[in-house]
Amino acid sequence: SLSFKMERKTIDLDQGWDYMQTGITKLKRILEGLPEPQFDSEQYMMLYTTIYNMCTQKPPHDYSQQLYDKYREAFEEYIHSTVLPALREKHDEYMLRELVKRWSNHKVMVRWLSRFFYYLDRYFIARRSLPPLNEVGLTCFRDLVYNELHSKVKDAVIALVDKEREGEQIDRALLKNVLDIYVEIGMGQMERYEEDFESFMLLDSASYYSRKASSWIQEDSCPDYMLKSEECLKKERERVAHYLHSSSEPKLVEKVQHELLVVYANQLLEKEHSGCRALLRDDKVDDLSRMYRLYHKIVKGLEPVANIFKQHVTAEGNALVQQAEDTATNHAANTASVQEQVLIRKVIELHDKYMVYVVECFQNHTLFHKALKEAFEIFCNKTVAGSSSAELLATFCDNILKKGGSEKLSDEAIEDTLEKVVKLLAYISDKDLFAEFYRKKLARRLLFDRSANDDHERSILTKLKQQCGGQFTSKMEGMVTDLTLARENQNSFEEYLGNNPAANPGIDLTVTVLTTGFWPSYKSFDINLPAEMVKCVEVFKGFYETKTKHRKLTWIYSLGTCHLNGKFDTKPIELVVSTYQAAVLLLFNTTDKLSYTDILTQLNLSHEDLVRLLHSLSCARYKILLKEPSTKTVSQSDSFEFNSKFTDRMRRIKIPLPPVDERKKVVEDVDKDRRYAIDAAIVRIMKSRKVLGHQQLVSECVEQLSRMFKPDIKAIKKRMEDLITRDYLERDKENPNMFRYLA
Amino acid sequence: MRFSVSKKSRAVAKADAGRERRRRRRRKKMRETVKLISMEGFEFVIDREAAMVSQTIRSMLTSPGGFSESKEGVVTFPDISTTILEKICQYFYWSIQYSRGKETEFHIEPELTLELMMAANYLHT
Numbered sequence: 001s002l003s004f005k006m007e008r009k010t011i012d013l014d015q016g017w018d019y020m021q022t023g024i025t026k027l028k029r030i031l032e033g034l035p036e037p038q039f040d041s042e043q044y045m046m047l048y049t050t051i052y053n054m055c056t057q058k059p060p061h062d063y064s065q066q067l068y069d070k071y072r073e074a075f076e077e078y079i080h081s082t083v084l085p086a087l088r089e090k091h092d093e094y095m096l097r098e099l100v101k102r103w104s105n106h107k108v109m110v111r112w113l114s115r116f117f118y119y120l121d122r123y124f125i126a127r128r129s130l131p132p133l134n135e136v137g138l139t140c141f142r143d144l145v146y147n148e149l150h151s152k153v154k155d156a157v158i159a160l161v162d163k164e165r166e167g168e169q170i171d172r173a174l175l176k177n178v179l180d181i182y183v184e185i186g187m188g189q190m191e192r193y194e195e196d197f198e199s200f201m202l203l204d205s206a207s208y209y210s211r212k213a214s215s216w217i218q219e220d221s222c223p224d225y226m227l228k229s230e231e232c233l234k235k236e237r238e239r240v241a242h243y244l245h246s247s248s249e250p251k252l253v254e255k256v257q258h259e260l261l262v263v264y265a266n267q268l269l270e271k272e273h274s275g276c277r278a279l280l281r282d283d284k285v286d287d288l289s290r291m292y293r294l295y296h297k298i299v300k301g302l303e304p305v306a307n308i309f310k311q312h313v314t315a316e317g318n319a320l321v322q323q324a325e326d327t328a329t330n331h332a333a334n335t336a337s338v339q340e341q342v343l344i345r346k347v348i349e350l351h352d353k354y355m356v357y358v359v360e361c362f363q364n365h366t367l368f369h370k371a372l373k374e375a376f377e378i379f380c381n382k383t384v385a386g387s388s389s390a391e392l393l394a395t396f397c398d399n400i401l402k403k404g405g406s407e408k409l410s411d412e413a414i415e416d417t418l419e420k421v422v423k424l425l426a427y428i429s430d431k432d433l434f435a436e437f438y439r440k441k442l443a444r445r446l447l448f449d450r451s452a453n454d455d456h457e458r459s460i461l462t463k464l465k466q467q468c469g470g471q472f473t474s475k476m477e478g479m480v481t482d483l484t485l486a487r488e489n490q491n492s493f494e495e496y497l498g499n500n501p502a503a504n505p506g507i508d509l510t511v512t513v514l515t516t517g518f519w520p521s522y523k524s525f526d527i528n529l530p531a532e533m534v535k536c537v538e539v540f541k542g543f544y545e546t547k548t549k550h551r552k553l554t555w556i557y558s559l560g561t562c563h564l565n566g567k568f569d570t571k572p573i574e575l576v577v578s579t580y581q582a583a584v585l586l587l588f589n590t591t592d593k594l595s596y597t598d599i600l601t602q603l604n605l606s607h608e609d610l611v612r613l614l615h616s617l618s619c620a621r622y623k624i625l626l627k628e629p630s631t632k633t634v635s636q637s638d639s640f641e642f643n644s645k646f647t648d649r650m651r652r653i654k655i656p657l658p659p660v661d662e663r664k665k666v667v668e669d670v671d672k673d674r675r676y677a678i679d680a681a682i683v684r685i686m687k688s689r690k691v692l693g694h695q696q697l698v699s700e701c702v703e704q705l706s707r708m709f710k711p712d713i714k715a716i717k718k719r720m721e722d723l724i725t726r727d728y729l730e731r732d733k734e735n736p737n738m739f740r741y742l743a
Numbered sequence: 744m745r746f747s748v749s750k751k752s753r754a755v756a757k758a759d760a761g762r763e764r765r766r767r768r769r770r771k772k773m774r775e776t777v778k779l780i781s782m783e784g785f786e787f788v789i790d791r792e793a794a795m796v797s798q799t800i801r802s803m804l805t806s807p808g809g810f811s812e813s814k815e816g817v818v819t820f821p822d823i824s825t826t827i828l829e830k831i832c833q834y835f836y837w838s839i840q841y842s843r844g845k846e847t848e849f850h851i852e853p854e855l856t857l858e859l860m861m862a863a864n865y866l867h868t
Contacts, residue, residue, distance in 0.1 A: 008822060041818050044803045049822070052865055115802050122867070 008053060013063050016054045017070060020116070023047045024074050027112055031105040032082075039112075047116040055119050064124040071117050071133065075109070075140040083145060092156050093174070099153060100177040103141070110137030135187065142185050150196045153178060157197065158204050161239070165208060176243035183245055190247060198248055202255050205236075209259035217264045221274035223287040226294060229260045233294075257298055265295075269304055276308040288361040302367050309362075310371035313354050317379030320346050328385030340384055344396040348420045351376065376427040390430045391663065394437030397421060397460065402445055403452045414456055422463040429710040432673065435472060436666045440520050442476055444659075446483050447512065447559050468707070478518030486512040489547075496543045503542060505535040513544070513553070521669070524556045528604050530586040533579070557583075566624065569644050574652035575624065580605070581655060584613055585624065588642040595639040607636070614640065616657050622648065624655065674709060678719045681705055683728055686741035694737045777804070777816040779832065781825040791816070793835035798867035822865070827858050831866065 023043070029036040054063045083102050090098045114121070114133035121133050131139065157178055164170045182193040209232065216225050236256050240249040261268070269276045269291075279287050295301035324343040331339070354372055362368040380389050387395075399405045400417060409417070428434060445451040457480060465473040490510055497504050529537070537555060544553060560579030564586075565572055577585065583603055587594060594602075600610055614634045618627040625640045681704045685697060692700075698716055705711045720739070723729045732738035777794045779787045795801040800818070820828060830851070837849045851859060 039806070041803055041816060044806065045799075045818050045820075048799060048803075049865075056864075112806070115806065118799075118802065118867075 008057075010057055010061050011050065011054050012061075013054070013066060016050050016063070017067075019050050020047065020070075023116060024113070027109060028078060028082075031109060044116075048118065051117050052119045055124065064120060065128075067117065068120055068124060068130065068136075071113065071120070072136050072140060074113065075106075075137055076144065078109070079140060079144045084148070087145065087149060093160070093171070095149075096153065096156055096174055096178050099145075099149065099181065100174065102145070103177075103181050106137070106141045106145075110134060113137065138185065138187060146181070146185050146192075150182070150192075154197050154200055158201055161201065162204070162208060164239070165235075172242045179243055179245060190245075193245055198245075198251070201244075201248070202251055205252060206255045206259055209256050210263070213260050213264055217267055222268055222271045222276070222279070223274060223284065223290070225268060226287065226290050229294060230290060232256060232260060253297075257294075261294055261301070262298060265301070265304065269308060276305055277312060280309065280312040285357070285361055288357065292362050292365070296363070296365070302365065306365075306367040306371040309357075309368060310375045313350070313372060313375035314378050316350060317347065317375060318382075320350065321379050321382045321384055324384045340387060340392050341396055341399060343384060344392055344421075344424075347380065347424065348417070351420070351424065373427065376424075377429070380424065380427040381429050387663070388430065388433060389428050390433035391437050391666075393421060393424060393428065394434055394441055397438060398441040398445065401452060401456055401460070402450045405452060411453075411456075414453075415459060418456065418460045419463060422460065422467050425464070426467060429706075430670075431468060431472070432677075432708045433666070433670050435476075436520070436670050436673075437662075439476055439479070440662055440666060442479060443520055446479060448561065472708075475518045478515060482515050482518060483512070489513060492547070493540065493543050496546070497539075503539050505532070505539045507532060507536055509536045509540065511540050514556075522556045522558060524554055524558065526604070527557055527580065527583060528602060529557070530583055532586075533583070566646070568646050570647040571651075573646075573648060573650070576652065576654040578657050580609070580613055581617060581657065584617060588625070588640075593639060593641045596634070596636050599640070612657065612660075614638075616655060620655075622646070622653060622655050674711065674715070675719060677705060677708070678711055678716055679723060682716070682720060682723060686729055686739065689741070691732070691738060691740050694739065697739060777818070779828060780817070780819040781823055781828040782821050783825050785825040785828070787828060787832050789832050789835065793832070793839060796835045796838045796868060797831075800866065823862050824858070827855065827862050830855060830859055831862060831868070834868070 023039075026036060026039070026043075030038070051067060054061070054067060057063070083106070087095060087098050087102060110133075114137060117133055124130070125132050157175060160170045160175060179193070179197065182197050183190065186192040212232075216228060220228065233253060233256055236252055237249065240246060240252060244252070271278070276288075276291065278284075279291070291305060292302070295305055320343060324339050327339040351372075358364065358368045358372055382389065384392060397418075400414060400421075425431060425434060442457075445457075451457055461473050461476055461480070464476075493509075493511065541553060544551075557579045562577050562579050562582035564575045564577060564582055566575050566585075575585070580603075584599060587599060587602060596610070596614070599614070600607070603610070605613070611634045614625070614627070617623075618625040618640060619632055619634065623643055624646055626643045627634070628639050628641070631638075678701065681701050682697065685700050685704070686692060697720070698713060701716050702711055702713075720729065724731065727742055729739050730742055732740055775791055776788050777791055777800070779789065779794070781787070791804065795804065803818070804816070823831075834849060837847070841847070841849075
């Protein structure tokens with residue numbers, strides 16, 4: 001094969017540069033739009049080769065440095081002679097267009113020239129740690145053109161932005177191209193864009209919206225102002241998408257939000273007839289949703305809204321309570337209790353209504369859940385006509401669960417109501433009080449067979465258990481279980497009677513045995529029972545001893561029911577009465593007429609109870625006994641006679657005994673339990689902490705007990721003193737405010 | 744294994760410069776081949792893809808603006824001999840095959856080494 005040595009003629013610098021100039025000139029002509037054919041591959045390679053050769057020649061003809069400098073000078077020359085003059089003679093939008101064109105041209109020029117001079121990039125710049133060709137080219141533009149004009153350009157751009165804000169059409173593509181220059185000229189950094197444009201744009205935007213806001217806040221209603229704000233924010237976001245750099249979005253949005261929504265937050269929300277309060281009052285759900293959307297993104301923006309919401313709900317709740325209170329004082333007793341039940345229903349409705357607000361308008365935000373909760377906690381703990389909310393709620397449950405209470409409602413509706421009632425319980429601080437009232441009423445329903453539906457009874461206990469824990473419902477569940485066991489027990493009793501006919505008392509006797517711990521405490525005192533009943537007691541006792549040893553039966557006659565057949569003149573009628581009432585009536589089997597004192601002595605009852613009994617039999621709806629004198633109330637000097645003329649349409653009638661007001665007793669019992677609970681809490685805390693300051697002990701105590709009730713601070717202090725005398729705690733000798741646990 | 748010249752490369756040896764190519768109607772068609780002409784006037788018509796192994800040629804072919812039809816993709820190398828240019832064309836194809844997984848040896852005659860290196864530098868290959 002042939003062997004050549006590559007011999008080239010040395011190219012002189014001037015000679016070589018002259019050749020390059022032809023290429024540069026051609027390029028300039030193309031950029032200026034003059035008629036000039038494009039480069040062809042030959043020309044390209046020639047230009048490239050010229051540079052290559054001049055760089056690979058042996059010294060002193062190695063012209064890399066000179067060519068590097070001349071490369072830059074080519075741009076500088078062009079910029080000074082052509083580019084800058086063209087830009088300086090134009091203004092505003094025309095200047096922007098010229099700039100975009102010149103920048104675009106410049107980039108083309110850099111692209112071409114850097115390809116021709118490319119060999120310099122390969123070795124020379126690295127060897128001398130110099131900026132590469134691309135950077136040199138862009139830097140020229142930056143230093144000569146951009147630095148001179150950027151401020152003027154920025155002003156022109158901002159003027160157009162404000163023009164667009166006022167509703168005029170502008171050339172968005174132009175602005176995008178201009179702002180791209182700021183970005184590109186930064187050569188990888190956003191500094192130029194941020195310092196030379198963005199910061200001014202943000203200031204201008206802030207003052208623009210500040211002006212707008214100050215007039216809108218005077219003229220517009222709250223909903224209108226919010227609509228405008230929402231629209232402005234939308235438009236500004238669009239602006240970013242169309243021509244600003246995406247990094248400007250959060251900054252711009254923050255500025256606009258600040259001027260429109262933060263500065264005037266108070267004035268906006270508190271507007272007299274259209275502010276937050278008014279919107280809540282008028283159920284303006286859409287406007288409230290908008291308010292949430294707008295303030296949600298602002299730090300601490302929702303707090304005032306949540307506050308107003310809380311105040312509003314509290315006011316509505318208080319109004320309902322007041323309404324019930326007013327009705328109670330103005331009307332008779334029974335309509336008052338109806339009003340109280342109506343109150344609970346209305347409170348449930350109120351809760352449902354505003355929960356929808358929380359979930360939908362306020363997107364389930366915790367601040368609003370909290371506001372709703374706090375509002376309810378305020379008015380749900382108010383007393384109405386002497387009844388605590390705990391009692392009202394327990395009565396409400398009783399009305400749903402008892403026979404004749406809510407048979408008109410579907411199972412689903414009942415379940416739903418029970419669910420809501422349990423939710424309301426969360427707001428009541430005296431949960432233990434509710435539990436006690438509920439237990440009392442549950443007992444009555446179970447023992448007098450007044451429960452409408454077993455499933456509902458169990459269902460509400462499950463719900464209560466879920467919400468308040470097992471301990472809350474354990475006694476109640478025990479009560480329900482007792483009833484089930486009692487039924488089984490009754491079957492055994494009847495079997496026993498079947499096997500021991502001699503033991504049969506001759507009366508159909510049903511006995512319910514209660515487990516003491518589960519049931520409310522009942523007074524029981526030994527009334528002198530009629531003989532028939534005494535036998536019943538004996539027989540059952542006999543049976544019970546066959547089943548269990550070591551258990552004592554205490555009979556609670558006040559809870560018993562008796563069916564008596566009354567032989568009246570017209571027709572016999574079955575009377576359903578309490579055991580006590582029966583005991584009174586049976587006295588008249590042997591005597592026609594008895595005085596109050598007679599009855600009192602024979603039965604050995606208290607005055608209070610006897611008056612009640614006699615009243616129910618002689619002064620109420622059914623007058624089984626005739627009272628002398630026939631006044632409306634029973635006095636100790638009265639006498640009573642069997643009313644043989646008594647009759648009624650029905651064959652069987654129930655003679656009710658008005659229940660004793662249990663409220664006082666319940667409150668007493670609960671107070672007693674609370675004392676024990678406080679004691680236990682104090683001891684538990686001190687046992688684990690050993691030493692604790694007074695304030696801390698009290699506050700921890702409150703926290704521990706808060707699940708069931710809100711303890712009175714005085715009561716806690718009293719219990720602490722009591723525990724000190726009982727040697728559970730002692731005061732520190734040096735610091736009387738510190739307490740120590742005594743093991 | 745010795746490298747054998749691919750069927751695709753054609754060496755057309757002529758004393759004069761290349762034939763004028765017929766002007767086509769569609770201006771922006773991507774040429775599939777390029778023509779490299781050595782200092783002696785030998786024309787090597789190779790695939791565009793092969794030619795682009797050279798960064799220099801690649802830069803030229805991907806320059807904005809495009810080239811005039813008649814001279815597109817035709818490059819004369821007054822400083823590169825036919826032998827070297829031929830070797831370079833072979834190298835282009837070998838390089839493509841190698842990158843596709845066919846790992847063979849590329850044999851260089853010792854006497855060509857220096858000129859080949861210089862040409863490679865020039866062509867940024």
